[in-house]
Amino acid sequence: MTDSIPASTPQSTGATPSPSPSPSAAAGMPATPSDATHDDVASTAPLEDGAAGHAFDPAADEEDEEDEEEPTVTLRVWRGDASGGDLVDYTLPANEGEVVLDVVHRIQATLAPDLACRWNCKAGKCGSCSSEINGMPSLMCMTRVDELPEGPITVTPMRTFPIIRDLVTDVTFNFEVAKRVPAFAPPPRPDDGYRMQQVDVERGQEFRKCIECFLCQDVCHVIRDHEENKAHYAGPRFFIRFAELEMHPLDTNDRRELVRQRMGLGLCNITKCCTEVCPEHIKITDNAIIPLKERAVDASYDPIAWLGRKILRRHKRSPEEASAASPH
Amino acid sequence: MTDYETHRYDVIVIGAGGAGLRAAIEAKSRGLTTALVCKSLFGKAHTVMAEGGVAAAMGNVYPEDNWKVHFRDTMRGGKYLNNWRMAQLHAQEAPDRVYELEAWGALFDRTPDGRITQRDFGGHRYARLAHVGDRTGLELIRTLQQKAVSMDIDVFMECKILRLLQDASGAVSGAVGYWRPTGEFVVFEANAVVLATGSIGRSYTYTSNSWESTGDGHAMAIWAGADVIEMECVQFHPTGMVWPLSVRGLLVTEGVRGDGGALKNRDGHRFMFDYIPEMFRAETAETEEEADAWYEDHAHNRRTPDLLPRDEVARAINAEVKAGRGSPHGGVYLDIASRRSPEFIRRRLPSMYHQFLELAGVDITAEPMEVGPTCHYMMGGVRVNPETQAATVAGLFAAGEVAGGMHGANRLGGNSLSDLLVFGRRAGMGAADFAEGRSGDIQLDAAQIDATVADAMAPFSREGGENPYEVQQDLQRTMQSLVGIIRTGPELEEALDKLGELRERTAKISVEGGRAYNPGWNLATDLPSMLTVSTAIAQGALARKESRGAHTRDDYPNPDPELGKVNFVQHQTGERGYAAPIQIGPEPLPEMPDELHELLEEGH
Ligand SMILES: Cc1cc2nc3c(=O)[nH]c(=O)nc-3n(C[C@H](O)[C@H](O)[C@H](O)COP(=O)(O)OP(=O)(O)OC[C@H]3O[C@@H](n4cnc5c(N)ncnc54)[C@H](O)[C@@H]3O)c2cc1C
Numbered sequence: 001m002t003d004s005i006p007a008s009t010p011q012s013t014g015a016t017p018s019p020s021p022s023p024s025a026a027a028g029m030p031a032t033p034s035d036a037t038h039d040d041v042a043s044t045a046p047l048e049d050g051a052a053g054h055a056f057d058p059a060a061d062e063e064d065e066e067d068e069e070e071p072t073v074t075l076r077v078w079r080g081d082a083s084g085g086d087l088v089d090y091t092l093p094a095n096e097g098e099v100v101l102d103v104v105h106r107i108q109a110t111l112a113p114d115l116a117c118r119w120n121c122k123a124g125k126c127g128s129c130s131s132e133i134n135g136m137p138s139l140m141c142m143t144r145v146d147e148l149p150e151g152p153i154t155v156t157p158m159r160t161f162p163i164i165r166d167l168v169t170d171v172t173f174n175f176e177v178a179k180r181v182p183a184f185a186p187p188p189r190p191d192d193g194y195r196m197q198q199v200d201v202e203r204g205q206e207f208r209k210c211i212e213c214f215l216c217q218d219v220c221h222v223i224r225d226h227e228e229n230k231a232h233y234a235g236p237r238f239f240i241r242f243a244e245l246e247m248h249p250l251d252t253n254d255r256r257e258l259v260r261q262r263m264g265l266g267l268c269n270i271t272k273c274c275t276e277v278c279p280e281h282i283k284i285t286d287n288a289i290i291p292l293k294e295r296a297v298d299a300s301y302d303p304i305a306w307l308g309r310k311i312l313r314r315h316k317r318s319p320e321e322a323s324a325a326s327p328h
Numbered sequence: 329m330t331d332y333e334t335h336r337y338d339v340i341v342i343g344a345g346g347a348g349l350r351a352a353i354e355a356k357s358r359g360l361t362t363a364l365v366c367k368s369l370f371g372k373a374h375t376v377m378a379e380g381g382v383a384a385a386m387g388n389v390y391p392e393d394n395w396k397v398h399f400r401d402t403m404r405g406g407k408y409l410n411n412w413r414m415a416q417l418h419a420q421e422a423p424d425r426v427y428e429l430e431a432w433g434a435l436f437d438r439t440p441d442g443r444i445t446q447r448d449f450g451g452h453r454y455a456r457l458a459h460v461g462d463r464t465g466l467e468l469i470r471t472l473q474q475k476a477v478s479m480d481i482d483v484f485m486e487c488k489i490l491r492l493l494q495d496a497s498g499a500v501s502g503a504v505g506y507w508r509p510t511g512e513f514v515v516f517e518a519n520a521v522v523l524a525t526g527s528i529g530r531s532y533t534y535t536s537n538s539w540e541s542t543g544d545g546h547a548m549a550i551w552a553g554a555d556v557i558e559m560e561c562v563q564f565h566p567t568g569m570v571w572p573l574s575v576r577g578l579l580v581t582e583g584v585r586g587d588g589g590a591l592k593n594r595d596g597h598r599f600m601f602d603y604i605p606e607m608f609r610a611e612t613a614e615t616e617e618e619a620d621a622w623y624e625d626h627a628h629n630r631r632t633p634d635l636l637p638r639d640e641v642a643r644a645i646n647a648e649v650k651a652g653r654g655s656p657h658g659g660v661y662l663d664i665a666s667r668r669s670p671e672f673i674r675r676r677l678p679s680m681y682h683q684f685l686e687l688a689g690v691d692i693t694a695e696p697m698e699v700g701p702t703c704h705y706m707m708g709g710v711r712v713n714p715e716t717q718a719a720t721v722a723g724l725f726a727a728g729e730v731a732g733g734m735h736g737a738n739r740l741g742g743n744s745l746s747d748l749l750v751f752g753r754r755a756g757m758g759a760a761d762f763a764e765g766r767s768g769d770i771q772l773d774a775a776q777i778d779a780t781v782a783d784a785m786a787p788f789s790r791e792g793g794e795n796p797y798e799v800q801q802d803l804q805r806t807m808q809s810l811v812g813i814i815r816t817g818p819e820l821e822e823a824l825d826k827l828g829e830l831r832e833r834t835a836k837i838s839v840e841g842g843r844a845y846n847p848g849w850n851l852a853t854d855l856p857s858m859l860t861v862s863t864a865i866a867q868g869a870l871a872r873k874e875s876r877g878a879h880t881r882d883d884y885p886n887p888d889p890e891l892g893k894v895n896f897v898q899h900q901t902g903e904r905g906y907a908a909p910i911q912i913g914p915e916p917l918p919e920m921p922d923e924l925h926e927l928l929e930e931g932h
């Protein structure tokens with residue numbers, strides 16, 4: 001597999017943006033940035049990265065001329081790259097009904113043409129525009145400006161992944177984990193087609209709503225605070241993938257041992273932070289992780305116990321067979 | 329000389345939407361080395377946004393349905409400008425492609441007896457769209473993505489292709505692009521190249537398309553000397569959001585109407601009954617009672633005019649707004665709240681429910697939506713061989729929205745996702761056959777690579793030049809106002825003049841910052857494609873002096889039977905590139921066999 005993002009992007013803890021919510025703060029209310037650094041950099045701190053251009057704060061210059069009636073919006077955006085960076089303020093006139101991504105786009109069009117961010121659908125459907133807004137892992141395209149507390153809005157990149165530039169992070173980790181999930185393996189198709197009941201597909205459909213925004217991966221403390229865990233921890237996005245396949249009425253792989261032994265399910269201590277940030281409102285912990293943990297235990301101690309619902313599956317491949325079926 | 333990395337593959341597929349994924353899976357399954365290249369992260373292509381469903385005559389809900397009816401609906405919807413053979417293959421093969429997805433893990437919604445269920449959509453005689461709520465595209469792309477991963481297909485994500493490379497004979501033999509995260513250049517050497525780059529919507533101000541839809545594949549094909557057809561046929565979806573302004577253009581799925589939603593004007597009148605065209609009169613309900621009864625019983629009632637083909641509905645909305653009967657923000661009302669229960673709406677249309685609640689503050693289970701036309705889909709595209717998807721230049725293949733012919737002058741909803749699967753697979757087979765048969769070493773022309781790199785880098789060395797964002801906005805405004813849903817000769821001429829000015833401004837663009845993940849630079853490299861495609865659209869629209877399907881000329885309001893027999897074909901013969909002219913001329917459509925003609929005539 002050719003590396004999609006050149007491997008040279010280092011993970012640099014020094015470069016991570018300053019607002020660093022604890023998982024519980026992220027899950028609960030928007031965390032007030034606790035770090036002293038941003039007060040210092042508030043308006044015009046020049047960027048360390050010379051190539052990235054200049055800091056902008058038109059508000060500082062235009063304050064006197066500003067019409068008091070005209071509402072404005074200030075975005076405090078982390079700008080920089082793997083070698084470091086800072087928060088930079090951008091102030092623009094406010095528009096009705098805007099989301100944070102709209103403001104980022106207007107900044108690009110007028111003040112900082114090279115401000116890097118990802119987006120595609122602008123409708124919460126593609127999972128590209130993930131970032132941390134006032135410390136809360138969020139989609140920029142689904143966060144309305146008028147629903148945030150007054151004052152500057154801090155927008156920083158996802159902290160769990162290495163920085164590429166500005167709001168863009170290197171999320172390769174997730175694509176690598178995806179390769180380790182054994183593929184779906186149905187029995188041969190009967191002549192008149194597969195039959196499944198709506199109630200049975202609905203369980204899996206909940207997890208297939210996942211837009212791969214990786215916000216749950218971002219907030220999960222097992223990898224957010226412990227880089228070393230990435231080697232043996234799949235994270236909530238992939239726990240739901242395992243759960244989905246596990247609950248698929250046609251899948252013949254047994255994945256219970258695999259998810260416990262190689263995907264680090266045991267490291268999850270059910271803080272539920274992932275569920276709280278999921279923009280698709282997938283009940284990651286209650287509907288995927290907890291049942292998986294129960295099943296994994298069953299698989300270790302009593303392979304017969306939970307076969308009840310899946311009694312129709314004639315043959316389940318063993319964990320070894322299942323993992324051999326994955327390309328990596 | 330420029331520094332770049334080089335990769336060698338049997339087949340490279342540019343684009344990782346449904347069409348590209350399906351093509352890559354096919355080429356790889358033949359044992360060929362295959363690369364999949366895309367501008368965004370893997371799994372984010374525009375296909376992910378598709379909502380309503382994939383059209384396939386499986387007959388699970390209406391056993392009367394079969395490929396012949398689907399073929400007929402597609403041709404009628406396309407106002408007979410379609411390539412008949414593509415429409416036929418599509419209708420015949422779509423069911424197998426859907427079942428294949430199921431075997432790869434897709435979880436479609438089910439009928440009570442456990443089969444894949446199907447929903448009603450505009451222009452389809454029977455309930456025909458396999459779906460997963462209103463997130464069918466996500467299911468399709470994730471299933472194909474997971475299949476591609478399990479096959480170990482090499483994926484180059486966030487890698488933007490700038491230009492195709494051709495050998496001395498003119499055959500396409502690779503492509504050059506750059507990594508967006510670093511700005512470093514990359515060259516692909518390949519026996520065959522499949523274009524699956526999707527749409528052109530970003531050339532318009534109000535569009536349902538993502539930033540990726542800049543028509544790069546359409547443009548690169550033109551620059552390589554390939555033919556494109558039907559570029560004048562741009563679909564405006566009748567129902568986009570209109571308010572707040574920041575979400576204007578965002579799609580409201582046709583599934584809302586398929587599931588019972590009705591269009592109403594300011595006075596609460598269901599105006600679609602006033603706009604039933606002659607061609608569809610016999611099969612369309614004349615009263616609200618009949619239309620409403622049709623949802624439950626298709627056999628004894630005719631379909632609601634709310635589900636006429638998209639071009640008809642978009643024009644009707646346009647006319648209502650123009651006549652002053654629109655909603656406060658310049659649209660009309662789409663009402664499902666008063667017609668279906670909140671539980672039904674939330675279950676069938678969950679993402680519409682959230683989209684309106686979160687972005688517009690509107691609860692669609694309690695209030696009507698405000699909607700209006702938005703630029704949505706490109707019928708026109710690369711002229712291909714229907715069996716192999718080969719373009720008119722050797723070594724080049726095209727599938728999905730970048731290919732032309734399948735949908736004629738207007739696409740039916742749901743027919744795109746099925747198109748991606750059917751012709752993605754065929755393009756993969758075509759490219760694999762060609763790649764296997766290609767002999768001798770591939771010779772890459774260093775001069776082509778250097779010229780491409782130099783063009784891409786030029787904006788960095790200019791100072792104080794044009795801002796790419798402003799050029800883009802002016803381009804979008806030009807297309808929106810002069811080459812939009814209703815067109816006239818003088819406005820199209822004006823548009824072509826303006827596009828000329830924009831070409832000059834594009835040559836003077838300067839960008840700030842470095843090469844690594846620089847959106848301003850990325851946009852600067854998109855503008856040449858957008859200009860080439862916009863020019864082809866405007867030229868095609870000027871040449872087609874009639875109204876047909878999505879192409880509406882105010883100065884030629886009726887279809888012209890003679891023009892209904894031709895495609896307008898465009899290509900570059902001499903000089904290539906966005907600054908060079910594109911030649912245009914009519915060519916006869918392929919002759920349809922008699923037995924298919926009969927299908928069109930049958931009452932069905
Ligand atoms: C909101 C919405 C809803 C829709 N709903 C439906 C529906 O319900 N049913 C239906 O049938 N159709 C629907 N459509 C239409 C359908 O989704 C699209 O026509 C279809 O997904 C296009 O697929 P594609 O594979 O051709 O291209 P896309 O999915 O657009 O993919 C294009 C790919 O090409 C890549 N690319 C482009 N340029 C370059 C370049 N220069 N270098 C490298 N890579 C490049 C992109 O990164 C991307 O991966 C909908 C469309 C929209 C916008």
Ligand code: SF4
Nearest residue numbers: 220268270271272274
């Ligand atoms: S519940 Fe588990 S997976 Fe989710 S955030 Fe907490 S530790 Fe991570």
Ligand code: SF4
Nearest residue numbers: 210211213214216278
């Ligand atoms: S589970 Fe939810 S939060 Fe996690 S990646 Fe999927 S959509 Fe995002």
Ligand code: FES
Nearest residue numbers: 120121122127141
């Ligand atoms: S842009 Fe697609 S989720 Fe935000």
